[in-house]
Amino acid sequence: MSDSPQIFTLKQVLSSIKKTIEDRYTSTYWVKAEMHKLNLSKKGHCYPELLEKQDGRIVAEIRAIIWQTNFDRINKRFIQIVREPLKDDVTLLLLVKITYSETFGLSLNILDIDPNYSLGELQKERQETLKKLQQEGLINANQQLNFPTLPKRIAVISADSSKGLSDFMNVIEGNSWGYTFFTMLFPAQLQGDNASSSIRQQLDRINRVKEHFDIVVIVRGGGAEVGLSCYNDYQLCKSIASFSLPILTGIGHSTNLTVAEMVSFRNAITPTELGDFLIQAFHNFAVPVKDAVKRLRISAITISSGAKVILNNESKLFRSVSKQMLSENKQNVNSNIKELENNFKFFLLNHKVLIRRIEQATYQKAKLLLANEQNGIEILKSQLPNFSKAKILSENNKLDSFLQSIRLTNPINVLKRGYSITTFNGKTIGKNNKVKKGDIINIKTATFNVESEVNKVEDKSE
Amino acid sequence: MSKEIKYTEAFDELQQIVVDIEDGEITVDELSIKVKRASELIKICKKKLSATEEDVNLILQELED
Numbered sequence: 001m002s003d004s005p006q007i008f009t010l011k012q013v014l015s016s017i018k019k020t021i022e023d024r025y026t027s028t029y030w031v032k033a034e035m036h037k038l039n040l041s042k043k044g045h046c047y048p049e050l051l052e053k054q055d056g057r058i059v060a061e062i063r064a065i066i067w068q069t070n071f072d073r074i075n076k077r078f079i080q081i082v083r084e085p086l087k088d089d090v091t092l093l094l095l096v097k098i099t100y101s102e103t104f105g106l107s108l109n110i111l112d113i114d115p116n117y118s119l120g121e122l123q124k125e126r127q128e129t130l131k132k133l134q135q136e137g138l139i140n141a142n143q144q145l146n147f148p149t150l151p152k153r154i155a156v157i158s159a160d161s162s163k164g165l166s167d168f169m170n171v172i173e174g175n176s177w178g179y180t181f182f183t184m185l186f187p188a189q190l191q192g193d194n195a196s197s198s199i200r201q202q203l204d205r206i207n208r209v210k211e212h213f214d215i216v217v218i219v220r221g222g223g224a225e226v227g228l229s230c231y232n233d234y235q236l237c238k239s240i241a242s243f244s245l246p247i248l249t250g251i252g253h254s255t256n257l258t259v260a261e262m263v264s265f266r267n268a269i270t271p272t273e274l275g276d277f278l279i280q281a282f283h284n285f286a287v288p289v290k291d292a293v294k295r296l297r298i299s300a301i302t303i304s305s306g307a308k309v310i311l312n313n314e315s316k317l318f319r320s321v322s323k324q325m326l327s328e329n330k331q332n333v334n335s336n337i338k339e340l341e342n343n344f345k346f347f348l349l350n351h352k353v354l355i356r357r358i359e360q361a362t363y364q365k366a367k368l369l370l371a372n373e374q375n376g377i378e379i380l381k382s383q384l385p386n387f388s389k390a391k392i393l394s395e396n397n398k399l400d401s402f403l404q405s406i407r408l409t410n411p412i413n414v415l416k417r418g419y420s421i422t423t424f425n426g427k428t429i430g431k432n433n434k435v436k437k438g439d440i441i442n443i444k445t446a447t448f449n450v451e452s453e454v455n456k457v458e459d460k461s462e
Numbered sequence: 463m464s465k466e467i468k469y470t471e472a473f474d475e476l477q478q479i480v481v482d483i484e485d486g487e488i489t490v491d492e493l494s495i496k497v498k499r500a501s502e503l504i505k506i507c508k509k510k511l512s513a514t515e516e517d518v519n520l521i522l523q524e525l526e527d
Binding site for chain 1: 469470473476477479480483484486488490493497500504507508510511512513514515516518520521524525527
């Protein structure tokens with residue numbers, strides 16, 4: 001053995017492996033694995049890659065095969081139950097037989113896929129999405145937005161070819177009330193693996209021009225009801241829930257409500273129903289407007305006719321009241337005139353009497369005055385002769401006393417009483433006519449003139 | 463959205479006028495003014511129901527930016 005080792009052919013070795021494996025793994029096994037790629041061939045066989053990841057790292061990996069006969073049966077049943085096609089990157093519960101082929105190596109022959117497990121997984125994803133949105137407080141965020149009074153301007157996320165889109169457009173554009181909507185299509189894939197990112201991309205675009213829109217609608221319908229699990233996708237549901245415009249969905253399917261529909265502002269079962277809802281919103285605006293017109297007309301007529309009645313009544317009342325007042329005033333004026341007349345007459349009479357009285361008084365006073373004056377004059381007249389006699393007498397008396405005085409002052413009369421007048425050189429002796437011893441002076445008495453010589457002089461003035 | 467608010471306001475104002483008139487809150491002096499205002503508001507509301515104002519080209523241009 002040491003010098004000539006046994007040599008096997010490759011076939012021998014691989015056949016041995018094959019035998020060992022087939023002996024060891026006789027039964028079939030349920031295996032949980034992620035199907036990375038389905039790899040459907042033209043012949044209808046699939047060559048998926050199965051793997052297991054832990055923390056994002058691949059920890060196990062193997063090739064698998066689904067023969068065409070198995071695949072048709074598996075896929076049909078899967079779609080029927082899960083309402084999703086078999087697709088890449090989902091964890092599946094697989095019934096496998098471990099096989100080994102000398103030419104293809106080790107692989108797992110997939111005999112069946114448990115659709116209920118996948119359904120459960122989808123349910124789990126749905127639950128997780130719900131839970132996350134709940135935790136983030138986003139679950140009712142879109143529903144709490146204010147719905148516009150008139151949802152006129154609509155950003156439509158749909159596909160050109162979608163029957164749901166044409167149903168929706170027929171309803172809102174064909175309405176018989178003349179309501180006009182503005183719509184703009186933001187085309188997206190509405191189902192399958194790419195739908196989530198495709199719809200989110202359109203939401204981003206709408207967000208950039210959101211000022212032009214009142215609401216967003218997502219409408220789908222008419223196609224096969226598969227690949228709708230995208231509406232449970234966390235990212236998509238989060239985008240819908242947190243969008244700043246109300247998002248209305250009309251996805252049109254008969255399966256369980258998806259999370260996207262739950263978090264949207266409003267969900268309609270079908271695009272047609274969604275269109276009807278929008279028409280109803282217009283009605284809700286239009287009907288009160290119409291009603292307002294009616295009520296306005298009635299109220300305005302009521303008010304103005306009421307005012308007219310009041311005005312008529314008031315003017316009637318005014319007429320009668322003013323007539324009455326006029327006649328009352330007339331009477332008043334008449335009675336006043338009469339009173340005035342009477343008063344005036346009385347006044348006149350009074351004054352006449354007064355004037356007459358004054359007249360008489362004046363006359364009498366004048367008479368009295370005149371009599372008085374005449375009296376005075378008479379008295380004066382009677383006194384006048386007496387006055388003149390007395391006057392003459394007093395004048396005589398005065399003249400007599402004058403005469404007396406004049407008589408008394410005559411020097412002769414003085415001399416008679418023993419006085420004498422001495423003169424020197426014809427003048428009386430005084431300071432200016434002094435005499436000295438020996439001078440001859442003249443002495444005159446009442447009866448004699450004496451010439452005498454001066455013996456002695458005594459000047460009394462010094 | 464600003465246009466929308468304007469229409470909502472028009473609608474609210476219209477409703478208020480109708481209520482005021484019905485409640486007799488309005489004098490005959492104000493009546494013709496209010497009715498005139500209401501008919502303007504009705505016109506605005508009706509126009510909103512049947513008119514399209516958005517310019518597609520403008521939106522497309524904004525999407526390009």
